[in-house]
Amino acid sequence: MSNAPDFDNADRGFVAALTPGVVTASDGRVVWDADGWAALLAGECPDTVNPSLWRQGQLCSRQGLYEVTEGIYQVRGLDISNMTIVEGDTGVIVIDPLLSVETAAAALGLYRAHRGDRPVTAVVYSHSHADHFGGVAGVTDGTVPILAPVGFMEHAVAENVYAGTAMTRRAGFMYGATLPVGPAGQIGFGLGLASSTGTVSLFPPTVHITRTGQEEIIDGVRMLFQLTPGTEAPAEMNFLFPDHRALCMAENATHTMHNVLTLRGALVRDARIWSRYLTEAITLFDGRADVLFASHHWPTWGHDDMMRFLSEQRDLYAFLHDQTLRLLNQGHTGTEIAEMIQLPPALDTAWHAGGYYGSLSHNVKAVYQRYLGWFDGNPANLWQHPPVETAQRYVDCLGGVDAVLTHARGYLDEGDLRFAAQLLQHAVFADPDRSDARELLAQVFERLAYGAENGIWRNFYLTGAQELRHGPNATPVDLGGGMAAVLSVEQIFDTLAIRVDAPKAWHDTIVIDWTFTELGQSYRTTLRNGVLLQQQDPPAGQPDLSLILTKPDLLGVLAGSGLGGIAHDGDIELLTRLAGYLDAPDPSFTIVTP
Numbered sequence: 001m002s003n004a005p006d007f008d009n010a011d012r013g014f015v016a017a018l019t020p021g022v023v024t025a026s027d028g029r030v031v032w033d034a035d036g037w038a039a040l041l042a043g044e045c046p047d048t049v050n051p052s053l054w055r056q057g058q059l060c061s062r063q064g065l066y067e068v069t070e071g072i073y074q075v076r077g078l079d080i081s082n083m084t085i086v087e088g089d090t091g092v093i094v095i096d097p098l099l100s101v102e103t104a105a106a107a108l109g110l111y112r113a114h115r116g117d118r119p120v121t122a123v124v125y126s127h128s129h130a131d132h133f134g135g136v137a138g139v140t141d142g143t144v145p146i147l148a149p150v151g152f153m154e155h156a157v158a159e160n161v162y163a164g165t166a167m168t169r170r171a172g173f174m175y176g177a178t179l180p181v182g183p184a185g186q187i188g189f190g191l192g193l194a195s196s197t198g199t200v201s202l203f204p205p206t207v208h209i210t211r212t213g214q215e216e217i218i219d220g221v222r223m224l225f226q227l228t229p230g231t232e233a234p235a236e237m238n239f240l241f242p243d244h245r246a247l248c249m250a251e252n253a254t255h256t257m258h259n260v261l262t263l264r265g266a267l268v269r270d271a272r273i274w275s276r277y278l279t280e281a282i283t284l285f286d287g288r289a290d291v292l293f294a295s296h297h298w299p300t301w302g303h304d305d306m307m308r309f310l311s312e313q314r315d316l317y318a319f320l321h322d323q324t325l326r327l328l329n330q331g332h333t334g335t336e337i338a339e340m341i342q343l344p345p346a347l348d349t350a351w352h353a354g355g356y357y358g359s360l361s362h363n364v365k366a367v368y369q370r371y372l373g374w375f376d377g378n379p380a381n382l383w384q385h386p387p388v389e390t391a392q393r394y395v396d397c398l399g400g401v402d403a404v405l406t407h408a409r410g411y412l413d414e415g416d417l418r419f420a421a422q423l424l425q426h427a428v429f430a431d432p433d434r435s436d437a438r439e440l441l442a443q444v445f446e447r448l449a450y451g452a453e454n455g456i457w458r459n460f461y462l463t464g465a466q467e468l469r470h471g472p473n474a475t476p477v478d479l480g481g482g483m484a485a486v487l488s489v490e491q492i493f494d495t496l497a498i499r500v501d502a503p504k505a506w507h508d509t510i511v512i513d514w515t516f517t518e519l520g521q522s523y524r525t526t527l528r529n530g531v532l533l534q535q536q537d538p539p540a541g542q543p544d545l546s547l548i549l550t551k552p553d554l555l556g557v558l559a560g561s562g563l564g565g566i567a568h569d570g571d572i573e574l575l576t577r578l579a580g581y582l583d584a585p586d587p588s589f590t591i592v593t594p
Contacts, residue, residue, distance in 0.1 A: 003055065005305075006255065006351055010062045010298040015114050017064035018078060023106045023196070031102050031198035034063040034077050036181055037188075046183040050453045056256070056356045057188035057455075059298065065110050068299050069246050069291050073115065075107035080192035081131040081295050083107045084248065086241065088219025091121035095248065096132040096295045097139045100198025104135025120144055121219040123203075126250035126295055127236035128155035130200060130483075137201035145218060148205035149227055151235040156202065157487055159234070159266060162498060165585035171264040173591065176459030178466060178473045184446075185462060189455030190256045190356025191296050202486050209237055212280075226284055228252055228277040230270045238277075240285050247289035247306070253278060253313040255297040255351065259358040260320065261366030263456055268370040271321035271363070278314035282307065309352060316353050319344065320360070324367040333376040334368030359454045388594045391429035401427050401434055412444060420444050428468070429594045438593070442468040464592045474588035484555055489516060492554060493525060493534040496582065502530025505581040510574050511543040518550050527578060545570035 021034030041061045045054035063077030071087045083104065084095035092111070097104040112118065120140045125133045125148040133156065136142070160167055172178060175195055176186035186194065207216065209225045216223050224240040232251045240247050251258070252274065261268045292306045293299040300309050327337045338361040347353045355361075375382065384390060398404050404427040411420040424441035427434065442465035449461035467473065487495075510527040524538030548567040549557075557563065563572065 006059055006298070009300060010059045013067035015065040015067060016110070018106060018110045021063050023078065023103050025102055025198055031100055032078060032196045037061045037193050038063065040181060040187065048184045048450045049187055050451055052354060052453045053190070053356060053455055053458065054187065056190055056354070057193065060188055060193050065114055068293050069244055072241065072244055072246050073111060074293060075110055076298070078107050079103040079131065079196045080194060084293065085111050086221055087118070088121055088221045090219055091119040093122045093124060093218055093221055094120050094139045095124045096126050097123060098135035098196065099131040099200065100135050100196040101138035101201050102198035103196045104138030108139050122147065125152060125205065126248065127233035128152050128159070129233055131195065132295055133202055134200035136203050142203035145207050146203055146205045147207040147209060147216065149229070149235045149237040150208050150210045151229065152205055153486065155234040157483060158491060161487065161491060161495060163265060165587055167265045169587060169589060172473060173460045173463040174264045174456045176463055179459065179462050186459065189459055191254065200483055202483055204486060226281055231274040231277055232258055232269065238281055240288060242288060245288065245290045247285050247292045249281070249292060249294045251295050253310055254294050256356040257316060257353055257358040257360070257363070260363040261369065263362065263460065268366050270370070271317045271367055275314050275318035275321065278310055278317070282310050282314065312347060312350050312353060316347055319347065320363050321367055324364050325371065328368055328372060334365040337368060338364040355454050357455060359457065388429050391426040394426045395430040401431050401437060405437060405440060408440060417444055417448050421448065432593050438468040467592050472588045472590050489519070489521065489523060489551060490534065493523065497532040499582040500527070500530060500532050501581055501583050506530035510578055512574065513538055513543040513546045514554070515548045516551055517548060527581070543570065545572065545574045
């Protein structure tokens with residue numbers, strides 16, 4: 001495979017870089033350091049990094065303002081994602097304003113420094129992941145039209161709310177958040193280099209895209225949309241700029257195999273429908289564009305190259321889906337299929353199908369999970385002991401921790417790092433105080449990391465090694481004021497319901513009515529049998545407590561700021577009693593140790 005086309009495309013249209021390439025928050029904290037990444041990735045690949053992943057990191061480290069085609073620009077390398085800027089009659093349309101307010105403002109400032117101080121006349125969210133909307137307050141105050149696919153708000157705030165603590169903790173492993181940037185640490189994760197660490201914001205959409213074929217004209221710019229729900233995100237869309245002959249593929253076709261199931265945790269994506277929407281895109285947009293760009297990575301120019309890229313991406317997800325189903329219907333389990341399956345030669349040699357972010361192994365298991373769930377059908381696996389109890393029994397069978405370490409070193413010497421890791425995990429879980437077991441497992445994880453082509457596998461291994469040596473890192477869950485403010489009342493009550501410690505609460509009953517003045521809505525929450533139920537428009541009946549408040553008041557109460565003059569009728573101490581039944585999530589729960 002030739003390196004040249006990707007590097008040529010990644011550099012094409014370069015206008016200028018942000019100099020210096022460092023973005024800071026108002027308190028001086030660095031939220032993005034492009035210069036550090038550029039310096040790291042400028043040299044030859046070290047022996048601690050898979051060469052293919054190093055190449056991907058070099059491509060992602062290109063930073064600056066780029067012209068995609070006349071009137072369309074991208075700022076790349078200033079966050080995990082790209083910001084695209086389309087020039088209209090009176091200003092600019094911003095597509096996907098990055099993850100953080102600070103990086104988005106810096107990206108827009110870079111554009112304006114070289115193209116003029118044009119106002120933002122609209123914003124487009126291509127899909128419902130935070131790195132495509134979180135910086136919106138850095139480019140607008142929310143008074144301009146904001147376009148998004150139908151269902152955007154539900155999914156934007158829900159995906160990371162209910163399981164937010166666990167997802168955030170695992171995301172720390174996935175993105176290597178606590179790893180030092182360097183040859184033996186974090187060097188990117190295939191989709192980008194890192195996630196910025198600034199302020200996350202969100203303004204609700206004002207224009208909803210509800211159907212494929214819908215056309216909108218904003219600031220004189222024509223956009224033709226294709227809805228693609230259930231692909232890379234639950235709410236996502238591709239769109240064509242007919243007058244620019246430019247096609248945006250959101251995150252549905254990028255220069256990596258994507259995740260069918262992200263390792264931080266999420267609902268399993270539908271590889272089948274993903275491939276079918278790519279087929280639909282090929283049919284809809286063939287011959288109507290001269291350049292294809294996305295919300296990550298670099299564009300592809302020219303009809304034939306664009307169609308080949310889209311067709312191979314389509315074939316990739318169809319292959320993952322269909323071959324996993326073929327083999328599971330022959331009785332193979334997900335773990336077995338992941339070892340059996342190989343990509344066709346044409347896909348195996350396509351750089352953009354490389355497993356830098358998603359991997360063939362964990363994507364196959366995700367497809368299996370989508371259809372058959374966690375259970376492989378073998379009764380021996382139906383009621384296994386949990387990890388600590390399993391480890392203690394394996395270690396006992398092998399003759400104790402010392403014997404396990406001896407066996408593990410043997411497999412390590414033979415180069416079987418995978419089984420050495422499995423054995424050592426049992427030793428660590430059976431006797432977590434054995435520092436020699438933890439250190440040996442950390443060394444195995446490091447060796448697995450250095451060979452991994454997949455960026456997030458590398459980060460998981462290295463973060464695991466770090467925590468074996470130094471203990472777990474707390475990963476605070478902070479939705480930010482902008483995110484918390486857009487939760488619906490139902491979602492807020494849902495977040496309370498999943499925190500109820502049922503055994504403590506199941507002998508109590510508490511009924512509270514909540515009337516929200518600015519919404520004109522009333523809800524009843526009922527705690528009974530250890531379950532917190534909610535009901536809009538409560539039926540007749542006398543609650544134990546009635547409150548008249550606003551949604552910001554509710555958020556304040558939950559944050560511990562007190563009632564502050566909120567009107568109420570009934571026993572106000574019931575709120576304290578209810579709060580006493582709520583568990584606090586643990587943002588630093590253990591993963592590689594018991």
